[in-house]
Amino acid sequence: MELSDLYREVILTHATHPHNYGALDHADRKSHGANPICGDAFDIEIRLDGDRISDIRFHGMGCSISKASASMMTEMAKGKTVKEFEELLDKIEKLVRGELPPNERASLGDLAALAGVASFPTRVKCAILPWKTLESAIESDE
Numbered sequence: 001m002e003l004s005d006l007y008r009e010v011i012l013t014h015a016t017h018p019h020n021y022g023a024l025d026h027a028d029r030k031s032h033g034a035n036p037i038c039g040d041a042f043d044i045e046i047r048l049d050g051d052r053i054s055d056i057r058f059h060g061m062g063c064s065i066s067k068a069s070a071s072m073m074t075e076m077a078k079g080k081t082v083k084e085f086e087e088l089l090d091k092i093e094k095l096v097r098g099e100l101p102p103n104e105r106a107s108l109g110d111l112a113a114l115a116g117v118a119s120f121p122t123r124v125k126c127a128i129l130p131w132k133t134l135e136s137a138i139e140s141d142e
């Protein structure tokens with residue numbers, strides 16, 4: 001199986017059966033993010049325990065890439081501190097732009113599948129949207 005086929009498989013699985021999908025009860029912070037070019041629009045809701053993301057859910061609609069990215073992001077972000085999330089976001093931004101060295105991809109697990117979007121600039125926006133939305137949810141203070 002080609003690596004690109006494996007990546008496609010991971011994306012489709014997450015897009016079809018997204019993890020942590022739905023509304024979050026008693027969310028501390030939330031944000032809405034949209035990518036008008038593609039039609040992706042998601043709400044991300046989080047609960048914070050100090051500076052740790054103790055729970056996270058997302059809902060909305062979008063293409064396979066954005067939905068899979070959101071699903072994988074929620075898996076990775078849950079339990080992380082804000083600082084750890086920011087470090088991860090930095091890696092993901094490099095990954096989707098094709099700037100992350102291959103030896104640093106291993107620690108990303110399924111997220112490494114997003115590397116496939118690097119050759120498609122419009123898809124980079126889809127992949128990064130959920131991450132930027134979570135970032136603004138963290139920064140929001142309602």
Ligand code: ZN
Pocket residue numbers: 035038039040062063064065066126
């Ligand atoms: Zn999209």
